[in-house]
Amino acid sequence: MSAATRDLELFVREALLRGQPRPAIETALVEAGWPPEQVRDALEAYAPVEFPVPVPRPRPYLSAREAFLYLLLFASLYVWAYHLGDLLFDLLNRALPDPADPAWQRMRADQSMRMSVASLVIAFPLFLFVARLLSRELARNPAKRQSVVRRWLTYMTLFLAAGVLVGDMIALVYHLLGGELTLRFGLKVLVVAAIAGGVFGFYLTDLRREEREA
Numbered sequence: 623m624s625a626a627t628r629d630l631e632l633f634v635r636e637a638l639l640r641g642q643p644r645p646a647i648e649t650a651l652v653e654a655g656w657p658p659e660q661v662r663d664a665l666e667a668y669a670p671v672e673f674p675v676p677v678p679r680p681r682p683y684l685s686a687r688e689a690f691l692y693l694l695l696f697a698s699l700y701v702w703a704y705h706l707g708d709l710l711f712d713l714l715n716r717a718l719p720d721p722a723d724p725a726w727q728r729m730r731a732d733q734s735m736r737m738s739v740a741s742l743v744i745a746f747p748l749f750l751f752v753a754r755l756l757s758r759e760l761a762r763n764p765a766k767r768q769s770v771v772r773r774w775l776t777y778m779t780l781f782l783a784a785g786v787l788v789g790d791m792i793a794l795v796y797h798l799l800g801g802e803l804t805l806r807f808g809l810k811v812l813v814v815a816a817i818a819g820g821v822f823g824f825y826l827t828d829l830r831r832e833e834r835e836a
Contacts, residue, residue, distance in 0.1 A: 630656065634664045638676040680765040689771045695752040696775045700782075702745035703817050709738035710813045718806040767832055776825050783822035790814040 630651070637647045644665055651661045668676040712735045760766055794811045797803045 627660075630660065630664050631667065635668070635676050638668055644670070680768065685769065685771075688766070688769050691752055691756055692769070692771050692775050695749060695756065696779060698745045698749040698752065699779070699821070702742050702749060703821060705738040705741035705745070707813055707817050709735060709742065711810055712738065714806055714809050714813075718809075720804075720806065776829065780822060780825055780829075783818045783825075786814060786818040787822065790818065 633651070634647060637650075638644075648658075648661050648665060651664075652658055667679055667681075669679050671677050712731050715731060766772075790811055794803075794808075797807060
């Protein structure tokens with residue numbers, strides 16, 4: 623923690639201890655040149671409860687058990703999302719065959735589909751089980767939403783999903799400009815957009831709901 627941040631937290635604590643209202647504290651600090659976001663974070667470090675001294679909120683923490691569960695959750699998410707797309711790609715290749723496809727690609731389709739189905743059978747139920755377990759723990763103890771590993775993995779997932787969506791749109795425009803857009807390729811673009819967009823939308827909505835509740 624820097625000296626400036628420590629001074630800000632000490633000032634906020636002292637002001638709350640003296641009974642100063644939060645809006646007045648925020649206004650004074652902003653007029654003094656402090657960034658509004660930093661001021662709000664310093665104020666939100668203390669719960670708005672009636673008590674003779676400021677009551678600190680729980681700070682973000684790192685639990686080994688939660689790190690394991692969230693790593694398992696997101697790893698299983700990546701596995702089933704990838705293999706769902708791979709399975710749908712193979713089904714499209716079989717439904718809309720291209721004579722230009724090499725023979726080895728057609729021969730490995732069955733093996734690829736078996737691997738995708740096996741991965742979905744294991745990874746998707748595992749994802750649902752861990753997600754349900756973590757959801758129950760968050761309902762019992764909402765402070766666990768501040769878990770550092772949870773927020774980092776959530777934002778990393780948003781970054782990966784956004785990257786996939788951008789790459790998907792680039793590929794679509796590239797083939798469109800080259801006059802090479804086929805029905806099979808267009809459907810594959812829709813598959814990638816649906817999976818990546820669904821993941822991105824779900825976790826973005828979850829983060830926005832947390833911000834509203836906060």
